[in-house]
Amino acid sequence: MKGFSRRGLLASTASTFVLSGLTGGGRAIAAAAIPANTTPHPDTEWRHYAADQANTRYSPLDQINGTNFNDLEIAWSFKTDALGARKEYQFEATPLLIKGRLFTTAGSRRDCIALDAATGELLWMHRLDEGQRALNSPRQLSGHGVSYWTDGTKERILYVTIGYQLVSLDAATGLPDPEFGTNGVVDLKRDFDQDIDPVTADVGLHSTPLVVKDVAVIGAAHTAGDVPEIRQNVKGYVRGFDIRTGRRKWIFHTIPLKGEFGYDSWVAGDAEKAGNTGCWAQMSADEELGLVYIPVELPTGDETGVFRRGDALFGESLVAVDIETGVRKWHYQMVHHGLWDRDIPCAPILCDIPYKGRIVKALAQPTKQAYLYVLDRTNGKPLWPIVERKVEAGDVPGEWYAPTQPVPTKPPAYDVQGVSIDDLIDFTPELRAQAVEFVKNYKIGPLFTPPVMSKPGRWGTISAPGVQGGTNWPGGSYDPETHIVYVYSKTQPSVVGIVANSDTSVSEFPFVHGIDGMRPRKMPRMGAESGGVDFRPPPPPPPRPGQKAGTFPGFLTVQGLPLLKPPYGRITAIDLTKGDIAWQVAHGETPDNVRNHPALKGLKIPRTGRPGNLGPLTTKTLVICGEAGFYTNEYGVRGAMLRAYDKATGEEKGAVYMAAPQSGSPMTYMLRGKQYIVVAIGGGNYSAELVAYRLPGRA
């Protein structure tokens, strides 16, 4: 390569490697390297994170189907170890497929890459070394991928760096677009309606930009708020940028300013001082209606709301704003003044469904709390009634409790909500009896049972779904032909106890998430100075009745087995023509520690599924989803399976081996007569890899 040297590349802050089709002047024509399709099967594309702006994660392809799924072979795989200064193990991206090229972010530095979709060969790579700014980011690693824009001539790939910069690249070459921002980069920490430090401010983003018309919509994410270090954290406003120039077109204040709609939902003065309230989830858009749908998280304090009193809009709300102006059209708050960390974690699925004799432009929002909220997306009104039900207040001094919470009447919850004795492990009467004793040390109750002050004998509230859901960031999938939503969820409860905190060097909050007797530990923002490292050992945890030495309160197991009954992970099909569950299956082979547990010897336990964060893919006939977490198979080999279910019935039609669990949701495409399924895997001791499957035979 002309003028190329490793030293030169490393010395610059931004670099693009162009690995094919180099012509004069360092330009590349990567697209020309992709041969034309001469087969009768037209090539298909995958232009958005979840297939389309509606986030359906659906493709009508059927070359891979229930009769041949078990024949799938690895077409190619791409290990991401060399991207970034170290290996990555949490590869959450779904690549895009445009004109035979796959585009994604990858590696521990979140480089942006283009691959030949038939072979996995690297076409180009763009790398931005942001130094300390990236190391301070609350959202590290490779992120969820990239976005694509074209006006028919120009093609652009956009992604958000670890250090919260928006980059626009020429899709053919990977070179920054000189007409966008400053040399192809927009600093997202500026022009943010708040003055923040570009290096240390607590803001970043895993999600891909939402590209709609000529606008890139960008959310914001922050350090988790269990033990928030400070009260006045960065505010997670959402912005729209002109995709050609990088100029900010609009900003939506997720925490309303005085005089703006929603400000009055805060107790006086709290809105000004609150932070977070970002949108870290993917978003959806309807170009015809001209609306962007923004899922919003909580204001600062995931389980304590003493500094965000009131319903505090737009916390845990879905907000529809105008694509061109960012002006709010409607909003729907799914949890009032949340105390359970139920940020809306994923994009709503836009769906046109038959309802009472007409087709309704609707949306279906999967959530951590395992309700699928179905709203009219033109106005935010529920399709099936959602009723305000009275809920219990907790005992945290100074906390503000919402008297009611909205409860959907349809569709039914798709995972366990709240904890009752019936939900406890029951493989054997002995295990059930121990579980009954165990929960006497906690508060249990229905969904929306509040967190309580932690004390010996009542360590906290067992929250199910737990703080990670239910469903999390991958979201669901939707079949537009049958109007069925497919969603994965896990049954993994959390203990939510609250403890007093008087040490402002740990947190400015007087109450934080914790367990009595375990001194609240500083949960520093990534960008904070780490000075004053305290290596004094904390006091030993208090003894717990019936608890073995060496284990702690907050550890929800009975004889090492999960406290709640399986399934631990499941896929649910929800029929939106009826608002009912069509089928539900445990997803994932039974975990090793359950299969091998001495207390369960001789028992026949049906497949339990495994917990994780998974996004299913729907095709013409199948629902396809890899497993979460590792298991050891009958050959003694660790790994996970990529499984396919008959989408009509939930019957398993096949499964192929993966060396590691699904870490990013799968996508599919047809290229020169062959259907491919591509999925990101990794975790445990297996570093990140992108794997492409196809049927055997000539490529």
Next chain:
Amino acid sequence: MMDRNSKLHLWGSAGIGGALLLLGGAIAHAQGTARTVWDGVYTADQADRGKAAYGEQCAACHGPTLAGIDVAPPLSGNAFLNNWNNTSAGDLFDRIHSTMPLNNPGSLGAKTVSDIEAYMFQANGFPAGKTALPPSQPMMAGIKILATKPAG
């Protein structure tokens, strides 16, 4: 079968080749009786040190009770145990040492990593013992992580 004298003779005069032969036998023996995390592979003091280091270095992402958050996996409980079942303490050490904490990987130092690993073992219910986890990946490569306590 060699008697004691022949062994000594080997050590004394057979040179490197013989020594390697014996060493090979020793390794085979060690593998035959490989230790697992259920055999008391860390000390309680070490876990206490690890707990303090965890609070400073890990809790921001993995949570104060090791339960994980939206962007970081749990380090305790069933999901953690099954993810690491049939790997080794050395594998886990390597992952932590080379990638954590995310904003300053490689900064912890081997001793702190082994302390944190000891704390994770304690939190997952593996018993403490009299010997600390060594601050070295190869030295703990023979300690198998088993999610379930082996019979007997």
